[in-house]
Amino acid sequence: MKIAYISTYHPRQCGIATFTHDIFSAISFNDKHEKINQHIFALTDEGEEYDYPEEVVFSIAQQTEGDYIEAAKYMNTRDYDICVLEHEYGIFGGKSGDFILSLIDHLHIPLLVNLHTVLESPSIDERSILIRIAQRASKLVVMSQFAIELLTRVYKIPEVKILLIPHGVPQFSVKHQDAKNELDLSDRKVIMTFGFIGRSKGIDVAIKALPALVAKFPDVLYLIVGKTHPTTLKRTGEEYRYYLENLVEEFNLQNNVRFINSFVDIADLSLYLSACDIYITPYVNEAQITSGTLSFAVGAGAAVLSTPYWHAKEMLAEGRGVLFNFNDDKNLADILLDLFSNPDKLNAIRHNAYLYGQELSWHKLGVRYINLFEKVAKRLLDRDTENSWAxxxxxxxxxxxxxxxxxxxxxxxxxxxxxxxxxxxxxxxxxxxxxxxxxxxxxxxxxxxxxxxxxxxxxxxxxxxxxxxxxxxxxxxxxxxxxxxxxxxxxxxxxxxxxxxxxxxxxxxxxxxxxxxxxxxxxxxxxxxxxxxxxxxxxxxxxxxxxxxxxxxxxxxxxxxxxxxxxxxxxxxxxxxxxxxxxxxxxxxxxxxxxxxxxxxxxxxxxxxxxxxxxxxxxxxxxxxxxxxxxxxxxxxxxxxxxxxxxxxxxxxxxxxxxxxxxxxxxxxxxxxxxxxxxxxxxxxxxxxxxxxxxxxxxxxxxxxxxxxxxxxxxxxxxxxxxxxxxxxxxxxxxxxxx
The missing domain is CATH 1.50.10.10 (Glycosyltransferase)
Known part of the structure; x- marks a missing residue:
């Protein structure tokens, strides 16, 4: 089987790129990998050039519509069995990312789509684009049950066309205390947030919750792992990071907050996640249908505290984490104090998360994706003659x-x-x-x-x-x-x-x-x-x-x-x-x-x-x-x-x-x-x-x-x-x- 992925890809620093690399790797290391040939059609953002690895066979300039059509022609003429589209509005050119429709309109092979964003209140164009993609796709994959509800209610897409496969997580092989020792954090209570830095992440809320916690537990350390999102950096620079640093100084938390200003690779990320006691996702609004960072934290067996955005409400149910109110640092401080004061309660949450995380491993999900690819690839469509009247x-x-x-x-x-x-x-x-x-x-x-x-x-x-x-x-x-x-x-x-x-x-x-x-x-x-x-x-x-x-x-x-x-x-x-x-x-x-x-x-x-x-x-x-x-x-x-x-x-x-x-x-x-x-x-x-x-x-x-x-x-x-x-x-x- 020959697979073409349309996505951003490493070394571009992007969550979608990481997701695609993880699928690619999971399939590459599967028992069936010798029968599978995988290639990446990488979206390249305007004004950038990347030294892509060999699996990238085609670069699509984000704002050049002709590249999308040429990419489709490339797939049509080189015996690909299936095209896998990683869809996120912002990575494609045109109005609301509509250039991707030029590609799928010219595509003659079966299409499977991973939806990374499903909006509850889309613009007219955003809704129209997703409906068009759904019409063309053989299958839509989402990562939460709520996404299925949105697709059927807001976009009127038949549920039979949608499949739930949760966001995968890497293997976490280092034990909790060993990870702390390796990072020289064995004497600290470690809290962590990772991912691209931006105002929508609500990290300031977490910092504001720390003074009350530090007063009782001065050994607390909050790790903020990640760099400012490249798009944010171009638009407003490091304005938000400077704001966070000023908050740290204002609350005298220099010994309790550490910024790791880099895009960490999967090995380092696994180490940090394995070392943390509590992971926080303090996002400021509920309209997030999936979060790779949240999935990784649960997979690592961390006790996760989160605002009640869509993905978090599903992921942290049944004792796998704790929800706190949006923009409520006092509520967050109370929960942190309670958990660090009750180690048994904290460990129970960590254990529940760890057990659930075992089902999210890319090794297991890779098998599910291979089986899905094989099923979709059998459903050949003739886009030239449009003869599938039904x-x-x-x-x-x-x-x-x-x-x-x-x-x-x-x-x-x-x-x-x-x-x-x-x-x-x-x-x-x-x-x-x-x-x-x-x-x-x-x-x-x-x-x-x-x-x-x-x-x-x-x-x-x-x-x-x-x-x-x-x-x-x-x-x-x-x-x-x-x-x-x-x-x-x-x-x-x-x-x-x-x-x-x-x-x-x-x-x-x-x-x-x-x-x-x-x-x-x-x-x-x-x-x-x-x-x-x-x-x-x-x-x-x-x-x-x-x-x-x-x-x-x-x-x-x-x-x-x-x-x-x-x-x-x-x-x-x-x-x-x-x-x-x-x-x-x-x-x-x-x-x-x-x-x-x-x-x-x-x-x-x-x-x-x-x-x-x-x-x-x-x-x-x-x-x-x-x-x-x-x-x-x-x-x-x-x-x-x-x-x-x-x-x-x-x-x-x-x-x-x-x-x-x-x-x-x-x-x-x-x-x-x-x-x-x-x-x-x-x-x-x-x-x-x-x-x-x-x-x-x-x-x-x-x-x-x-x-x-x-x-x-x-x-x-x-x-x-x-x-x-x-x-x-x-x-x-x-x-x-x-x-």
């Missing part, structure tokens, strides 16, 4: 129109939202009510309900209210129900015909059908007056759905033929060998154009239309999937041949028609690569995109408004949410059929 279906949320209903009142659906709250300032528009009617009709097809009937009625009534006597439509209306335009845009007209055509194909009731028919046919005289190819395409979509219901309507067939060839003429005037498109510019809702031509070609059985549709589709396909995932044209600056295309902002309206387009091409060709791209396009909403961040909000059931250069636009308006759910229904329908 697994993909498991990533799709349950259908839920909660946010759609939040934006809808008795008039219709409101255009915009401020975050997930309806924004009344912008009122209503015809475009969104037509989209909402299309979505609810699609949903009703899959699972009829009275609630959906009511929503369809609301959106249809808005369309009816906005139609003018001449058959055209207004578009905008204020929240106070005042018309804001005399006549709507061609786009809003075309989208209305699309939704009405779908209604005439799928109407739940005859009453809905009759109203839709009147609205549709009152608008027909204006079909050929449209000049925009995009508006024409929207109307063509509506006509093709109507003709699926009424295939012999010769008048509408004639309208469809005329409008489709209008688009063909635009294509011929604007296209060339290198630019197979309908306009000299690629702007918005681009997939609609080949989609509508292909649908018209099918209905009319016209090979010219199908040829134009497939040519323009192939051109667009090459543009939007050139990176291996969906990267749509941004609206910052539309794309002109020969010019630079905009990466941002990318909007959900683009994605929904891309999904429908790939579905159409798959149905026509039965080529599964287009089915794979259809599903991959939908995953844009779930984080398979330029920023590797999800736009679907599982809490609100809404969809964010787009990807911008600064991150995700967190407003959840009608258009984005409707486009998400339209894409969802189209993909879900196929996934259900395939699984």
């Amino acid at each position: 697994e993909i279906a498991g990533q799709v949320p349950e259908f839920d129109l909660t946010h759609l209903k939040r934006l809808t009142n008795h008039v219709g659906i409101l255009q915009h939202a401020r975050y997930a709250t309806p924004n009344y300032h912008y009122g209503y528009c015809l475009d969104d009510n037509c989209r909402a009617m299309l979505l609810t009709l699609m949903a009703y097809e899959m699972k009829p309900s009275e609630e959906l009937e009511g929503l369809i009625s609301t959106y249809l009534n808005y369309v009816h209210y906005m139609q003018l006597d001449n058959g055209k439509f207004r578009n905008f209306m204020s929240f106070s129900n005042e018309f804001l335009d005399e006549e709507g845009t061609e786009d809003s007209f075309g989208r209305t015909i699309w939704s009405l055509g779908y209604l005439l194909k799928t109407a739940p009731f005859n009453g809905f059908y009759q109203m839709g028919k009147e609205l549709f046919f009152d608008a027909v005289p204006h079909f050929r007056s449209m000049k925009s190819v995009r508006s024409t395409g929207y109307a063509i979509m509506g006509m093709t759905y109507y003709l699926e219901h009424q295939p012999n309507d010769r008048d509408i067939l004639e309208e469809l033929n005329a409008m489709a060839y209008y688009m063909v003429n635009e294509y011929k005037q604007n296209s060339s060998e290198s630019w197979r498109w309908f306009e000299k510019i690629i702007s918005y809702d681009n997939a609609l154009l080949p989609l509508s031509i292909l649908r018209a070609g099918e209905i009319l059985k016209d090979s010219v239309l199908i040829e134009v549709g497939m040519q323009s589709f192939a051109f667009l396909d090459q543009l939007i999937f050139e990176k291996g995932y969906l990267s749509i044209i941004g609206n910052t600056k539309w794309y002109v041949e020969g010019a630079e295309r905009s990466k941002f902002g990318q909007q959900p309206i683009e994605v929904s028609t891309v999904v429908l387009l790939y579905h159409q091409v798959y149905e026509m060709t039965q080529d599964e690569k287009y089915l794979a791209k259809m599903v991959s396009s939908f995953q844009w909403f779930l984080g398979k995109n330029e920023l590797h961040l999800g736009l679907y909000d599982a809490e609100t059931k809404g969809c964010c408004d787009g990807l911008e250069s600064h991150g995700v636009n967190r407003n959840q308006g009608a258009e984005s949410t409707i486009c998400f759910w339209i894409s969802y229904l189209d993909v879900r329908r196929i996934l259900i059929a395939l699984t």
Whole structure:
């Protein structure tokens, strides 16, 4: 078996580096080690260089996204059986460490993840990143039971995907008194804290507890073992250490506190831990899901006193240690006095910790990891073809129109939202009510309900209210129900015909059908007056759905033929060998154009239309999937041949028609690569995109408004949410059929 670890690594001074080195060593010295080949892909922090050992085969510059992709390619082409990711937000580049998503998106081998941090109140980006990692991983390993509870409650990750393996500890071979003798501490009562120094460690609280203890036990010595964290050192220097040294002088504790300002190796650390009588972790807040220092201290058989952070509450249960209040030096002093005054009580705690620590040895945990690696490695995934439909279906949320209903009142659906709250300032528009009617009709097809009937009625009534006597439509209306335009845009007209055509194909009731028919046919005289190819395409979509219901309507067939060839003429005037498109510019809702031509070609059985549709589709396909995932044209600056295309902002309206387009091409060709791209396009909403961040909000059931250069636009308006759910229904329908 060949294993690739993604982690920081020695000689970089980092707790994750130590953890990875310990796993590496535990497996190297296992009985099966001759059959296992292990390599490290080391994260290198900005501006640093390290003399890595030979097991490091690849260095990833933390802030260089291309290195992450190259690392994945390296693994894919060198027969690795499994990738083991040591995840901690801060060691990866990008926003909240999102560069690691570039690596796993390009990875073609099974992935196992050790989670070193699980946040109870993550930022939106932190939550999205962890969910994306969980979706890709075969297994998530955590080091506490509370981490499992957080992953299932906060991140909605199925418990079956999570495994608890506690933090390992080294072998402590030196006896307590022998260790004291070796360090020349045989006549001292030794208290200890070790690890990187920083304000979050609360060491000042422990120092403040010492005067009362020293007054009764002057032979007490508090060892503070560890250097200032490198990141803290760059940001604030030795400010906290100087503060601690001043406290020592203030309380006259120079003979009772000793700073060992170094990053100690495992041998020295084992000696110090074996020598200490009481170990203290006085962290200042509870949000610590795992602590290697705490695990090491328990493994060494020390009596541990700790504030009640998450990991400590689990680790020190059942008499394995004592908890004291956050930032409470008096409480800590009382416990220290009690334990040193009662040696039998102190020794009982040490004994309980020692027995528990034997189960945490890296020797034993190494066997568990090997067995897990072998199990995960057998589960091969083909990331190129995305053909594990059951697994993909498991990533799709349950259908839920909660946010759609939040934006809808008795008039219709409101255009915009401020975050997930309806924004009344912008009122209503015809475009969104037509989209909402299309979505609810699609949903009703899959699972009829009275609630959906009511929503369809609301959106249809808005369309009816906005139609003018001449058959055209207004578009905008204020929240106070005042018309804001005399006549709507061609786009809003075309989208209305699309939704009405779908209604005439799928109407739940005859009453809905009759109203839709009147609205549709009152608008027909204006079909050929449209000049925009995009508006024409929207109307063509509506006509093709109507003709699926009424295939012999010769008048509408004639309208469809005329409008489709209008688009063909635009294509011929604007296209060339290198630019197979309908306009000299690629702007918005681009997939609609080949989609509508292909649908018209099918209905009319016209090979010219199908040829134009497939040519323009192939051109667009090459543009939007050139990176291996969906990267749509941004609206910052539309794309002109020969010019630079905009990466941002990318909007959900683009994605929904891309999904429908790939579905159409798959149905026509039965080529599964287009089915794979259809599903991959939908995953844009779930984080398979330029920023590797999800736009679907599982809490609100809404969809964010787009990807911008600064991150995700967190407003959840009608258009984005409707486009998400339209894409969802189209993909879900196929996934259900395939699984």
